Amino acid sequence: MxxxxxxxxxxxxxxxxxxxxxxxxxxxxxxxxxxxxxxxxxxxxxxxxxxxxxxxxxxxxxxxxxxxxxxxxxxxxxxxxxxxxxxxxxxxxxxxxxxxxxxxxxxxxxxxxxxxxxxxxxxxxxxxxxxxxxxxxxxxxxxxxxxxxxDTAFHQSMPKVAYLYALPYSLYREHGVRRYGFHGTSHYYVAGEAAKFIKKPLLESNFISAHLGNGCSVCAIKNGKSVDTSMGLTPLEGLVMGTRSGSIDPGLFTFLTQQLNYSVEQIDDLLNKKSGLLGISELSNDCRTIEEAAVAGNQQALLALDIFCYRLAKQIAAYMVPLQRLDALIFTGGIGENSDIIREKVITQLGFLGLNCDPQANLQARFGNAGMITKPSNTVSALVIPTNEEWVIAHDAAVIAKEQ
CATH class of the missing domain: 3.30.420.40 (ATPase, nucleotide binding domain)
Structure with missing residues (x-):
């Protein structure tokens, strides 16, 4: 039958x-x-x-x-x-x-x-x-x-040297103050897809994954496991984002409260909702709007993009310390998948890692043609891989449901 x-x-x-x-x-x-x-x-x-x-x-x-x-x-x-x-x-x-x-x-x-x-x-x-x-x-x-x-589960493989802050240890022991990281399902998914693309087992692959959207984070993935990530105790730490400042001098809190009479609520609102691309450009938190303004000659929009890309490139370079060897740099998320301008700016600053942007492939990636955007002769590849967090959630839920 x-x-x-x-x-x-x-x-x-x-x-x-x-x-x-x-x-x-x-x-x-x-x-x-x-x-x-x-x-x-x-x-x-x-x-x-x-x-x-x-x-x-x-x-x-x-x-x-x-x-x-x-x-x-x-x-x-x-x-x-x-x-x-x-x-x-x-x-x-x-x-x-x-x-x-x-x-x-x-x-x-x-x-x-x-x-x-x-x-x-x-x-x-x-x-x-x-x-x-x-x-x-x-x-x-x-x-x-x-x-x-x-979101935090994928990053639980980070070692203490990566997740602990240089604060009194009692704050970690008694209150859980440490770096947790976020976007874990996204970093996990694109790492698996990248391993397929380079035809190498995930557990033998080293990637740096840049999830770039209104919220942004970078993850160092060694032999398929997260060993460091840019977001911290909260999603505010790390990169410049749409409306979030990313990492700043903690002394700013004292300055804002003592010199400008800011309340805790005002500081939280400033750092989470009024900073980042929006704060620098004074135009928008939408990368597309800022890119259009930059091309038209708006200097603050151009500055916002330059700061965004500089901080991102600097963070990517820092993750060579835990990795030592890199198979591929991954761009994902709304900005990572669609902004050829930002990808090219970042890759240009990372030439010392063996990256060299292929302008035509980079432009084509805007139209859903995910894949390699560096030249085939490069020692390290840069990839555009659309994320699919919903699929990770659905897959995990189905596996667990079948076990019941």
């Missing part, structure tokens, strides 16, 4: 923010996207859900003030109306901060929820929102396994 095709195995992936809910259903065996969307302005005026299904875009309006529970209830109704529920095998949740509790994705139970709550002090803008999404999904999908996938 001919073999019967196996039933589709779909995973609902949820990424819950404080006022938004990003969702997708993916086929866990093929990575094909079935439906995807975003619920935004949750808890405020005119919340709505935008989604894409079978190539068409749709929109659902929610009542004023409705938040995550209402958004998930509407999502459940949508899933049922489109007859997508029967193939669901799990719900995968992106959780920003797992602290030292989690080194891998886990099935959510009361102990896991408690650990995520305890870690909320390290990510007050993210973990409470992630918990909202988990609890709403547990209520809506009672029979489905719920799996947590942590």
């Amino acid at each position: 001919p073999m019967q095709p196996s039933s589709p195995q779909h995973v609902l992936v949820l990424n819950c923010g404080s006022s938004s809910l990003k969702f997708a259903i993916l086929d866990a065996t093929t990575s094909a996207e079935i439906i995807s969307g975003l619920a935004e302005r949750l808890g405020s005026h005119s919340p709505l859900i935008k989604y894409k299904f079978q190539g068409e875009k749709h929109q659902l309006e929610l009542a004023d003030g409705q938040a995550h529970a209402a958004a998930i209830a509407s999502l459940v109704q949508l899933i049922n109306e489109q007859h997508l529920a029967s193939h669901l095998i799990a719900v995968g949740h992106r959780v920003v901060h797992g602290g030292e509790h989690f080194t891998e994705s886990v099935l959510i139970d009361d102990n896991v929820l408690s650990a995520i709550e305890k870690t909320a002090a390290l990510a007050p803008l993210h973990n409470p929102a992630n918990l909202l999404g988990i609890r709403a999904a547990q209520h809506a999908f009672v029979t489905l396994p719920q799996v947590a996938v942590f």
